[in-house]
Amino acid sequence: MSERDDSTPRAVTMRDVAQAAGVSVSTVSHVVNDKKGARIGKEARERVQRAVQELGYRPNAMAKVLVKGHSRFLGLVADAIASTPFAGQIIRGAQDEAWRHGYVLLVANTEGNEAAETEAIAMMLEHKVRGVLYSAWYHREVEPPAGLTETDCVLVNCFAPGGDLPAVVPDEVAGGYEATRMLLAEGHRRIGFINTTSPSPAHDGRLEGYRRALTDAGVSFEPDLVVDARPDQEGGFEAIGPLLAQDVTGVFCHNDRVAMGVYDGVRERGLRVPGDLAVVGFDNQEVIAAHLRPPLSTVALPHYELGRVGVRVLLGLDQPADDGRVVVGCPPVHRASVNVTAGVNGPPAAPH
C-alpha cells in the first residue's frame, strides 16, 4: 500500500474553491456547510457550487462537525450481525432512512459482548453522534448500557424496564394472529402451535395471537395442542410427533427453522405437507422459508422496518405512543405449505 500523499494529487481545498469562484473562503464555508442565517447572494452561491463541482472539492466532514457543533453520525449498536441476516436487515433499514436525512450510520457489532458494547458506545460518543439505536437480533427486554444516557437513544427490536427509552418492536400478537388465521382460513380447526421454550415477548405474544384467532373463529383453545420446543430444526422435529398423534391438520411454528424440522418429521412418517399437515412458520428467513419443499407460508419479522422506524423516532420524525412503544406489523407471506394452490410466490429468482 502506498501512502496517499504521493500516489494521489493534492486535495482540493476550500481556498481553491474560493479562488475559482472569486469569493472569500468564509463565503465558501458558509455555502458548503449550509450555514443558517448567512446572507449570501444567489449568484455567489451558484458560483461556489459550480466551483465545488468542477474542482471536485470534498468538504471535510470532520471540519463540518467543528463548524456546526454536531456530527452527521447516528450510531447503531447491533448484537449479532454475523450469525443471522436479521441484524443486517435492521442496519439496512436504518441506513436507508439515515441517508435520506443526510446522516451516516456508525455501525458497531458487539455479538452480545459487554466489553465490546461499552467500547462501541464510547466510540460513538467520541464522534458526537446525534443519537444511538441500540438493537437486538431477537425481540427481548434489555438493560441498556450506562453510556447511552449521555445521548439520545432508541431501542430497536428490544425494550427496557420502565419504558423511559422509546422502543420500536414487532407486533408479536398480531403476527401470531395472522399465522393462525392463515390456517383457519383454509378450514383447519385442529391447529397445533409449536412455541418456544425461551421465555420472551415472542413466546407470550404469539401465543396470545394464536388464542385470539381461535376465539374469533369460534374454535376452542386446547392447551394440549400447544407444545414448547427448542426453537430450531431439532425442536420442530421432536415436537411434531405428539401433535400428529393428536390429529392436528395444521401447525403454526414459532419460527421457520422449527417448520423446517417439522417438514423432516412429517416426511419421516411418509406424510406430506400440506396434504397431510398444513404448516405456517414465522420470521420469513429467506434462505429457508422460500426454499423448502413446498415453499413455506410464514409471517415476516419486519427487521428492515424496525431499523427504518428507529431512525425516524431518533430524528423526531415519528412519535412513540404513551407507553414509549412504536409497534410494527408482521405481514403474512403466502406460499404453498398451507394450500398448494394458494402459493402466490413461486421460488424466488435464482441467487448467484
Place this chain on the structure above:
Amino acid sequence: MSERDDSTPRAVTMRDVAQAAGVSVSTVSHVVNDKKGARIGKEARERVQRAVQELGYRPNAMAKVLVKGHSRFLGLVADAIASTPFAGQIIRGAQDEAWRHGYVLLVANTEGNEAAETEAIAMMLEHKVRGVLYSAWYHREVEPPAGLTETDCVLVNCFAPGGDLPAVVPDEVAGGYEATRMLLAEGHRRIGFINTTSPSPAHDGRLEGYRRALTDAGVSFEPDLVVDARPDQEGGFEAIGPLLAQDVTGVFCHNDRVAMGVYDGVRERGLRVPGDLAVVGFDNQEVIAAHLRPPLSTVALPHYELGRVGVRVLLGLDQPADDGRVVVGCPPVHRASVNVTAGVNGPPAAPH
C-alpha cells in the same frame, strides 16, 4: 479501541524501531509503509521487519493520525448485508481487527446499488478514511467504483482486472479439494459434483479442486458426473436425479443450499443420507448446514477471516503476493452426512 496511555505502556515509536534496526527513521517509514520506489537493501529491510516484530511496533498507532492527514476511520463497502450472514461475518472480522489497531469502521451497505455505492464512497472520502475495504458477498470479479482511486483500497472476497488493487479471496481450489477428499477418505470412488450454472471463480476453482483430488487418489475424472445447476435448493433437488441414475455413492455440492435440495431429492426416492448417498456442501451456512438431518459435512467459506485480513492488508500489516492476492483457506467441517459416526459436532447449542 484506542491505545490508552494509562492502561498500556508507552507506545513503541518509529524512532525506537530505527534505533533497534540501526537505520534512519525514514527508512523505517519506507519499509513499514511499503513505499513504492524506495530503494532499501534487502538486509536493512529485514532488520527493520525484525525490529518491528520484536518491539511490537504498530505502524498505524493513533499518534500518527493527525500527522498523516488520515482519520481513525476505515471504510467498508458491503453489497448484501441484509440477505445472508456472509457480509455480516466480513464486517465482524474487519471490525475486530480495525478496533485492535485503534480504527473505527464506517460500514456502508449498498445492496449492489450503484448510486448507493457512489454515495457511500463519497461519504467515506469526506470522512478522510485511512482506506476502504470494498467487499462482495460472493467471490467475483468487480469493477471498483472510480472514487476508490482517491484512497487506499483493498478488495475483499472480490478482485479487479489487472490486479492493481490488493485482493483478499478464498482459496476455491483448496476448498474443492478438501470437499472431495472428505468423500474419497471414506472410500467413495463414484463421486458426483453439482457445480453452479453461474460463471465464477467458485465454479472454476472448486471444479479444479475436485479434479485434482480425484487425480491424487487415482480416480479418473468422468465429465458426466459433473452437473451444473442453479445454486440453491431447487437446483440441488433437480440435479441429484441424473447423478443417482449414474450410481454415484457420494456428491459434492456447490453450496449448502444445493445440499439441502439434494437431501430432499434423496428422501423423495426413499433413500438415506449418508447410507445411500454421502453428501458434502460448501459455505458452512450455519442456519442450514448444522441443522439438516443428518447435519451436513461441508467446507467453510472464511468470511470472518477475509474481513480480518482485509484490514491487515489495508494497514500494511500483511502483504499480498506478487499477483496482488492474499488467498485464505477454506477449512473442512466434519458432521454426519458423509459418515454417521464421523460427525464430530452434534447439533449446536440451542439458539434463542
